[in-house]
Amino acid sequence: MTAGRLPRSLHPLAWWGWAIGLAVAASLTTNPLLLALILAVVWLVVVARRSDSPWARAFRLYVILGIVIVVVRIFWHVLVGLKFGTIKVLPLPEVALPSWADGINLFGTIYLEGWIGAALQGAKLGILVIAIGGANALANPKRLLRSMPHALHEVGTAVVVSVSVAPQLAESVQRVLRARLLRGQSGRGLRAVPQVALPVLQDTLDRSLMLASAMESRGYGSRREASSGAAGRLAIGGSTLIGLLAIAFGMYGVLDPTRTPGWSGVPVLVLGMLLAFGGMALGGREIRVTRYRRDPWRWAETVTVLAGVAAATGAVLSQQATPALMVMPLQPLAAPGLPILATVGVLVAALPAFVTPPTPKVRAR
Amino acid sequence: MTAVTETVRTPPAIRLRPRSTVAIAVAAVAALLAFCWPLLVSADSVLATNTAAPLILGLVLPVVLAVVLFEISEGGLDPKAVAMLGVLSAVGAAIRPLGAGTAGLETVFFLLVLAGRVFGAGFGFVLGATTLFGSALITGGVGPWLPYQMLGASLVGLLAGLLPRATGRVELLMLAAYGAFAGLLYGVLQNLSFWPYNLGEDTSISFVPGAPLLENLQHFAVFTVTTALGWDLGRALTNAVLILVTGPAILATLRRAARKAAFR
Incomplete structure (x- = not known):
């Protein structure tokens, strides 16, 4: 127990599982009480467990984005929305557009019911986005990259290089500027842009070749011939390609169930995903990758993911049992109730704020 | 001097085998379905209610x-291709915030188009994905929109690598025209995929699940012309101008790097 309380960062995938669970819960309801509860839980956990890293500060931007989404929804409702309800809020004249934009009317009297409905639809999407923002704030993206599947090791390496080289570009720019100063060219303004940008690009590209030779000299890219032989390669290629085809076909089936047989929707989609995962897992076995300081997965990670699953499950069960409580009653307007199962699920999702080990407060680089 | 840079053709940095070509083709179809879902969806689909769509598509597209x-x-x-991908997506991720949001000034695509042209279609595809993914990780911008942006940028890079042979001024004009076209199409496709979320279900220019294609197209046209066309035109113009202005120098720099790398 004492070892669990030592400050450490949680596995990034645990935070993503938790956040996706809350996002699923938010996407299933327009009940303002439940939405407010989800927002409060996300906020509480983020404040309790975020680090002082740059990506943790991005959470504020997600909150702003969430508010913008609600405002945009209300704007569209006032401008072109289909107004419904009985309680008048703002009598506006209705403006019919000319015939080329048939059927579109601007403005019109705004009713309280329609207004609340639009705001809550926006709040649902906004809180979904804020929940995803919680994962962005809590999970360390560099550590998340380490959890990329083996099959994507090389593309993942390219992203790791990109994430770590981007800050170095500023240094490269300063080096070129200093060289220009030493030559007596202090020219600023638009003229200087190509004279700085091109050497920086050259420098970066040359550095990439140096990086490549360093990678090669450390054994990267000296991959042995595939160990599985022709049959194995056929299995890998077959399952990924058939999986991809099934996903495309299944997507069409999900979109248009009237013109496709019933089995071709979700079942084919799931089958395609499974085949694709299987093929990638097979392919990943051929790539030997060593991991330096592997991120541990302890009970705190499991609790965090299960807390997210609890929120999603509670919302799904409540929707099955008491669908009327999951939506805001608009016609007629009434006070919303609280669906028990969904509420309990969302409250469980607040657990990570208390049971996970605290985040170390030194900036990790 | 210029003749050298124009005539030497380097082999593609990432060779596309028949299997990867098939995979890209199928994925392009899946991407098109995902972008155009509001136009295709029928009234009895699980996606028609607008709540499940961001989650289902958000899970399927990353796969x-x-x-x-x-x-x-x-x-x-x-x-060498991996390292080149890494540094070029770092450059892309670094210059992306320079223009983000201001009147459609989009500063990633010109680099994507030029790199796809020099290093080939496969490289362009991967570069599109890694640039936007790296940029999202650095700025903390991972969200349901990311798979759409990655797929869109990947297709922009892929097609840039598939443009026909040309040299000199013709090549530059072709790339600029393609950049403008790609910027416009990218914008319209992104709008299409987010149109239902942006607007909700009950406005008179919302999408109506299962309605005739023409009616939904008309609603979408009004929505995109009134809201996003300014941004999309701005993006198209930025791409064309940036490619025309920086193209000769950057193409030469990239070709020099490609020759030095001598991809196998």
């Missing part, structure tokens, strides 16, 4: 992307 990237890199990438 599609992962499979294609796996197929392209299966059998091993040249470490």
Whole structure:
């Protein structure tokens, strides 16, 4: 127990599982009480467990984005929305557009019911986005990259290089500027842009070749011939390609169930995903990758993911049992109730704020 | 002097095998379905209610992307190509915030188009995905929109690598025209995929699940012309101008790097 309380960062995938669970819960309801509860839980956990890293500060931007989404929804409702309800809020004249934009009317009297409905639809999407923002704030993206599947090791390496080289570009720019100063060219303004940008690009590209030779000299890219032989390669290629085809076909089936047989929707989609995962897992076995300081997965990670699953499950069960409580009653307007199962699920999702080990407060680089 | 840079053609940095070509083709179809879903969806689909759509598509699209990237890199990438991908997506991720949001000033695509042209279609595809993914990780911008942006940028890079042979001024004009076209199409496709979320279900220019294609197209046209066309035109113009202005110098720099790297 004492070892669990030592400050450490949680596995990034645990935070993503938790956040996706809350996002699923938010996407299933327009009940303002439940939405407010989800927002409060996300906020509480983020404040309790975020680090002082740059990506943790991005959470504020997600909150702003969430508010913008609600405002945009209300704007569209006032401008072109289909107004419904009985309680008048703002009598506006209705403006019919000319015939080329048939059927579109601007403005019109705004009713309280329609207004609340639009705001809550926006709040649902906004809180979904804020929940995803919680994962962005809590999970360390560099550590998340380490959890990329083996099959994507090389593309993942390219992203790791990109994430770590981007800050170095500023240094490269300063080096070129200093060289220009030493030559007596202090020219600023638009003229200087190509004279700085091109050497920086050259420098970066040359550095990439140096990086490549360093990678090669450390054994990267000296991959042995595939160990599985022709049959194995056929299995890998077959399952990924058939999986991809099934996903495309299944997507069409999900979109248009009237013109496709019933089995071709979700079942084919799931089958395609499974085949694709299987093929990638097979392919990943051929790539030997060593991991330096592997991120541990302890009970705190499991609790965090299960807390997210609890929120999603509670919302799904409540929707099955008491669908009327999951939506805001608009016609007629009434006070919303609280669906028990969904509420309990969302409250469980607040657990990570208390049971996970605290985040170390030194900036990790 | 200029004749050298124009005539020497370097081999593609990432070779596309028949299997990866098939994978990209299928993924392009899946991507098109995902972008155009509001036009295709019928009234009795689970996606018609607008709540499940962001979650289902948000789960399916990353898998599609992962499979294609796996197929392209299966059998091993040249470490030089991996390093080049890394630094070019770092440059892209660094210049992306320079223009983000201000009147459609989009500063990633010109680099994507030029790099796809020099290093080939496969490289362009992977670069599109890694640039936007890296940029999202650096700025903390991972969200349901990311798979759409990655797929869109990947297709922009892929098609840039498939443009016909040309040299000199013709090549530059062709790339600029393509950049403008790609910027416009990218914008319209992104709008299309987010149109239902942006607007909600009950406005008179919302999408109506299962309605005739023409009616939904008309609603979408009004929505995109009134809201986003300014941004899309701005993006198209930025691309064309940036490619025309920086193209000669950057193409020469990239070709020099490609020759030095001598991809196998």
